[in-house]
């Protein structure tokens with residue numbers, strides 16, 4: 001009996017356990033791996049969702065949107081992980097299928113922040129979506145060349161605060177070499193991938209940047225891009241030889257941090273690893289062709305072109321086309337000495353967040369020319385000029401070439417005898433507007449703007465017969481008045497007090513030292529002309545193509561219409577003069 005009794009408790013315990021499970025039907029729920037930060041939601045994300053999603057996903061969903069996204073934090077995180085609204089938001093914004101195409105574009109910084117917040121830093125938007133390039137990315141073999149040494153240029157426990165968004169941080173180093181070496185391969189070291197957005201390595205040829213840490217939004221002045229990393233980017237490696245690095249030179253690692261996830265206690269050690277060897281084989285250097293002077297008018301699409309004359313034979317290897325956030329397209333062509341053109345690189349669907357080096361090996365001969373064109377869309381009320389700040393614009397291809405060039409930039413003025421204004425009817429032109437209009441050329445004026453008399457605009461269609469800029473007399477001393485020219489094409493329509501001007505001008509200005517300006521100015525605006533105090537002076541209040549009223553002055557003299565509008569020229573506002581003749585066709589066409 002004793003032995004039997006001793007054996008009894010085991011099955012009893014088992015029975016008790018089974019019974020216990022059976023009576024409790026709700027197992028402990030597994031806590032979600034990612035619970036997005038409520039404080040980041042309150043601080044920024046709520047506002048982003050209201051602004052960019054609220055028009056469709058508001059309290060009452062509109063335009064076919066299946067649900068509301070503005071119901072507050074708790075509604076977004078309710079449900080099972082993977083199925084919650086935040087999980088769907090992260091997925092649709094990371095693959096850029098929301099908001100739907102065609103609407104107001106969402107700034108990349110907003111996309112980054114919302115996706116990182118919703119995925120706790122696990123996901124980043126794919127900024128290569130929409131980018132079309134006709135050259136392959138210049139990517140490296142998996143492993144570095146044999147026999148190289150390495151050094152790292154990286155952050156050292158860099159603290160990224162919980163609420164830090166869109167931080168550009170520069171770390172400046174002195175080249176850690178004791179003698180001249182060749183850089184053979186460059187790759188990124190990614191430590192905390194939740195917060196690191198992209199990393200660039202720049203050379204600071206003038207040692208203009210002090211060693212150490214500094215916030216540095218935009219491009220450090222006078223620097224050159226050597227390498228750029230964004231999620232998914234490969235290393236960069238020279239086929240043989242490399243780029244010289246000398247003792248005492250300064251190099252800048254710029255890291256773009258964005259802590260959209262609100263991660264706490266981040267101490268980042270990301271940066272760049274350089275593989276280097278003795279200075280043997282082909283030596284590469286960098287040159288950046290592109291226009292140096294341009295101004296992009298408000299609410300317009302605008303193209304500037306730079307010409308780089310090749311002075312001695314040169315082999316191109318790879319290049320990093322560079323614009324800022326207004327860029328839409330980038331194009332380079334080689335114009336051989338005999339006039340034949342060859343495409344070098346063509347890029348549409350520009351993304352500021354995705355700027356790798358592309359492979360475009362080609363040999364150039366003295367007398368050839370590299371033509372670099374950038375197109376931007378400026379949706380702001382301000383003119384955007386060339387500059388290193390993120391609100392400014394740039395247009396360069398930072399190219400590795402051999403032999404190393406003596407000058408870091410290359411931009412020569414070129415008076416193309418075939419230059420014309422590129423015209424196509426713009427957004428405010430009536431349907432059926434003529435597409436084939438003659439090109440007109442006019443020199444710059446240094447004698448002030450014409451006298452204004454006013455007059456009745458009436459109902460008419462007007463054809464542009466010339467456009468120019470009235471520059472101050474002093475300007476004559478720093479540009480060539482004989483060669484500088486404005487090409488133009490366009491038309492206008494007047495009816496009552498409504499005036500539409502649809503015109504394009506190509507401004508070619510020769511500056512000293514074979515520098516120059518080659519820029520395209522497109523105007524397509526409809527507005528109401530409100531007369532001011534003086535005859536022929538007033539404001540033009542736009543209903544299409546612009547947001548802010550413009551100052552306008554006009555003279556109607558028989559069949560000639562002269563319109564004067566303020567134009568931004570470099571840092572100055574100068575009169576832009578459009579001359580039209582009354583056209584025979586009826587007013588609507």
Ligand code: HEC
Pocket residue numbers: 049052053054055056057063064065066067069085088089092093098099100103106
């Ligand atoms: C112009 C209207 C519009 C805007 C703006 C818009 N959406 Fe949508 N959204 C829709 C429509 C229509 C659908 C349904 C069709 C589809 O799924 O593509 C949808 C579907 C979705 C879905 C899938 C439905 C689900 O719950 O799985 C998500 C997620 C989403 N949107 C997120 C967003 C986010 C985030 C924003 C703002 C960044 C946004 N949407 C902005 C119209 C819009």
